[in-house]
Amino acid sequence: MSSNAYQVLEQRFARMGALNEAAGMLHWDMAAVMPEGGHGARAEQLAILNVIAHEMLTAPETADLLENAQGAGLDSWQAANLNEMRRLYVHATALSPAFVEAMTRARAACEKVWRTARPAGDFKAVQGKLQAVLDLAREAAAAKAEKLGLSPYEALMDEYEPGARVAEITPIFDAYAAFLPEFLGRVLEHQKAKGAPVLPQGPFPIATQKALGEKLMGIIGFDFNHGRLDTSAHPFCGGTPDDVRITTRYDESSFADALMGVIHETGHALYERGLPADWRRQPVGQARGMALHESQSLLIEMQAARSVDFCRFLSPLLQETYPGNAAAFHPENLFRLYTQVNPGFIRVNADEVTYPAHVILRYRLEQALISGDLSLDDLPGAWNDGMKQLLGLTVANDREGCLQDIHWFEGLFGYFPCYSLGAMNAAQLFAAAIAAEPGIPAAIGRGDFKPLLAWLRQNVHGLGSSLTTAEIVTRATGRPLDADLFRRHLTQRYLGTA
């Protein structure tokens, strides 16, 4: 009876999974190939697919089945699948349909105003709409917190990275904030002593960039029989595990941005492609969370592809692709180009060393916004104080301050920590991979990613959501997230000492 209930649940969630996969493809299409005039119909299609899946998830039958499936003789994957089903059910039913609709409307209205307020640097213009979004986010956080037994902020994080806890993240981020000022000073001094790297001369034609990107994707392990590379305004990894669609954007004056962008998205793509094939379209077969997802893109981009080893491999390829830039594409110069540190105001342009400061700032502020300790009146000032404290920079315009990211304005609170948790997990996982397979760096230096990918398949990708991120990291590396490994990686890379 209860095992039968579980089987019915699997069928039900397979349907939701197929609807989600269909929506994923429609999202890719919208970003990569859809003509402008298709937006209205596409929004309608996506909204309806979403409503149908939501109704399946929140239907009384689902609740009955989840109750009846308790205590059954399930194996560990089935049990984990059932847990994920429950988590999704709780998230979906914590808020009433009317509330979700109000939230969707408030977010759309706010995002729309933000699109003009940001370039104008006019926080006041959007503050009212943001207040409405924040009020609803706080209400949602409280409702979910009660159902999940978490703090309100944790309940929000749980949507993006299940199991993320303030008690674990705060000390890690505080330690990094304490480490950064002196370290950053030493890195900048060290960099200055070396002088500026040689810049390669463009233009770098788009077709050439694309061909090189596809070549490197293949080298890293992207399977073009199960995926594509296309162009979109905002690069992303979408599609489904059996048909992974990554996108990038090109700038003819820069050889580097699209290249590292493609490599980053390839890291995401490898994770999706490596998810357990036996659990397609089931909750347990999905990627674990956004922090772990980001760890996979950053492991490939930051740990592997910005390494000295990979620069050695990439150098002759670049020289062949863009002749006449021998000095710029010399392995050592290339490594310096790819590891320049420049404290700045904008998160998305930040380097590996200063990026966490941007995230820590947002993490602290959004907790205060959700708890009510910080009002929106005080947000720009608090932002600017934080930037001064963390990176020593004076924000002159909210355009380069609290208006820069879309996240809050479209209601995403609790997402930001994923970026830096990803970077830290990436350092720890990469170190563990090398400890297990010491040949990995040399292989990367030959353009051979197979040993690394094999380790990732076994220790991360293939586990889907059968374990929590903490369990996956502990199992793979022998200990919970330890930010010291990230600092050690930075010290070695940017100061040449361990």
Next chain:
Amino acid sequence: MSSNAYQVLEQRFARMGALNEAAGMLHWDMAAVMPEGGHGARAEQLAILNVIAHEMLTAPETADLLENAQGAGLDSWQAANLNEMRRLYVHATALSPAFVEAMTRARAACEKVWRTARPAGDFKAVQGKLQAVLDLAREAAAAKAEKLGLSPYEALMDEYEPGARVAEITPIFDAYAAFLPEFLGRVLEHQKAKGAPVLPQGPFPIATQKALGEKLMGIIGFDFNHGRLDTSAHPFCGGTPDDVRITTRYDESSFADALMGVIHETGHALYERGLPADWRRQPVGQARGMALHESQSLLIEMQAARSVDFCRFLSPLLQETYPGNAAAFHPENLFRLYTQVNPGFIRVNADEVTYPAHVILRYRLEQALISGDLSLDDLPGAWNDGMKQLLGLTVANDREGCLQDIHWFEGLFGYFPCYSLGAMNAAQLFAAAIAAEPGIPAAIGRGDFKPLLAWLRQNVHGLGSSLTTAEIVTRATGRPLDADLFRRHLTQRYLGTA
């Protein structure tokens, strides 16, 4: 109460409509851009979207609502919408889910064997599988016939072209079969007297063909803000009315095939794009049927774009695009190239004059198969006799005979007549358009399709499924389908006399 039931039905069918639109986009993606390895997941997504829509349509609530919506104070479009809902409900509920599943399996199994039997010319190899498909098709026809009050064969046609009746089609087709032999003889003689047209010299680069195709699409009225042109193995028109995706395939040795293919699909696209915007995703907002759909593609391709007027416009464009072929692209020579008549075995390669003979043959044979008057043992012989009688050709191999089309082998009985009904409706509609707007041919000669398109929007496209095909044609042309207009068109075009 009953008007309320109607409103609920509209919401219900809007959901099914969105699922169908999503499936349409996924089909386009599969044909145009999907990597090979995506097939398994895509089949699963499409099957599940289909099951969800089917369950919505056949649910007991739908039956209750359809009953309660009777006799309400609906306007004529709402009433027509309700009629279409009923028709879809009857088709969907006439067969049990178990029967539909058995049919799906039998079709897939048969089609698979056909893919090797056809090139081998081995009808016996596939006869058993085809028998299974035919038996199920006959059972389905009988079940639907009872529910719809039609003959079994008409019940099958009704799926593709609602309202198609044997009593109307048979005399039209018989008259054409009687007209053809002598007419064809005169055309071939007339053609011979003129000598062979000059052939242009290739190659014709694919990028150039594509650019020219897009240019002509724009000239004919395709809105690239609401659609795209892509490449696929089998050209089609897909997507949705707000985002019409057409495809073609290119052959560098032929300038003509892709060009006319693109123009043909553009005709389909204009129909989809012109469907009534107020009724998107409702049954009454959909294209009327496959015969009318084909009339729109053939009106643009055969009536408008293979005309002397259009050849006059196209000639300088082709000369500019592919220099060095002045004689071949002279307007008169171009017209002759585009109106060559060559009786042959293969339907998809047939010219405008002999195409109906291929359709009439299949129409006669499939009626006999469904009624039981013809057994599969006798099919190849009956086919070959028919070809001899209709076109005077002796079939030497079933590969060029009854094995050539996929339709029957994947269970499509009752579809073939749509092609020639489309050609005949196209001639009649085009004549009516010119009668109403005598400037249309001269405008086409200047590359101006606006007057023609305006007439089609008003008299065909914008009507959606609010009327039957017969009603649409009668309203637009003043009389029911009259095949004499098609014969008059052929006589004028191929003998230069009316």
